[in-house]
Amino acid sequence: MIRLYNTLTRKKEILQPVEEGKIGLYACGPTVYDYFHVGNARVFIFFDVLRRHLSYRGYKVTFVQNYTDIDDKMINRAAEMGITVDGLAKKFIRCYKEDAAALHIEPPDYEPRATEYIPQIIALIQKLIEKGHAYELDGDVYYDVESFPDYGKLSHQDLDELALGVRVELDERKRHPMDFVLWKKEKPGEPSWDSPWGKGRPGWHIECSAMSMHFLGETLDIHAGGRDLIFPHHENEIAQSEGTTGREFARYWLHAGYLNIDSQKMSKSLGNVFTVRGLRQKYDPRVLRFFMLSAHYRSPMNFSEELLQQAASALERLNNAVFNLQDCLKKSHDGPPDDEEKALLQFLEESREKFIQSMDDDINTADAIAALFELARSTNSYVNRSHSQSSEVVEKLVQFFQEADSILGFLDTRQPEELEGEIEELIARREEARREKNFALADAIRDQLRERGIILEDTPQGVRWKVVAEEPK
């Protein structure tokens, strides 16, 4: 039983899809005018974990995440760079995919670009005009918010109060200050498409209504995004979609919290924007992923390099636990589990239970990860015990970490690589030196290997080695 916090009702609710066993999930993706930053990353990682967990729990998930490839930011950036809007989109979609892959974010089932769905967008606007929810003004089309009584239900705002808060200059032609644009009349030199109202381009909000319903039908199960999209973007999507269909647009609205930088809002003007692209040069992107999942997705979160270091140390502990198990497998026997191992298998089941329960409870990754740490302590003790381990048990333990990681996606569960012969020989020479109590030689070899990224650990069961990406600090 999965429970999710629904922004619409401000409560955790039991997930009940429209169609049993299936989930239609739509998430607002990036505007592809630049590399995406760590704040975006938090949200995209959340979508990915949500999607993976729903699949893990047996739902057939259809996950759609769009690219916004036409808006003011796109047009301005393309002009600055002296390239076409389409060229800009192609470049940063490619970059998005690379960075997302580095974060172990799996590609959505569909990733439509807004400009590929202009006919659907136009059809939607036409329907809104027919139903009296939209009006044309000299080549622009606006949504008439007063025609939609539920306007404000997601952000829990009253239309009159919203109007009081309006800070930008009013367009006197609009019927209500909150009316928003569905179709924008062409400006010279900007991309445009033919429409019943003349040449122009879609407003920002309409694309998500058009594409989500195109792929997932009139009622989505889950619609997700960052907090800042609650108003106006998602509020407007509801007005557009429900105005058209007369049906509930999305059953569950999920919103991820902000990521602040050194306790301040991330912004270009403060110069504190960290892109994933930039960070990848310094940190394993899986550390970033682990960091993002170490807090609950709805909590506001702070980002700093110091915190990333903490995350790196913590993640290393989990990776070591898995590594130690894999190494132990080489030395294990084929016999049945003894009593200690039976107890450990029991604890494994409890850990799995706790992991699943935590994830089911509004995707509580922090709590789920705690279950992994607790299990890691037990498995570390186990692999260090004086008598040998049953391979059956060790395999089950490794498999569980892999299973958990099929959702979390930050562990390094690869099988240890084979060593080159030369290195194996060095390790053997060091073992010999140690036997002869020639510790100077033994330590020299160990240092030499360390420089080549191989760390030796002497355990009671013999030497153990691991490969690290680079020379550790």
Add this chain to the structure above:
RNA sequence: GGCGACAUAGCCAAGUGGCAAGGCAGAGGACUGCAAAUCCUCCAUCCCCGGUUCGAAUCCGGGUGUCGCCUCCA
């Protein structure tokens, strides 16, 4: 002005009525030729003041502080 979030150890962070998870850092110990990895032990009157209750981090009221949204934004 309207709406809302958050406050738990040096740091990060779960926990929404029944003895305060987990991680990072730190201290001590074990193991080791030395390391590394690992294990064990130690490290919190849960922002303040009231209230409800046998019992409150958790519920209610009142403060204080931080932050966010109200047509750029993940």
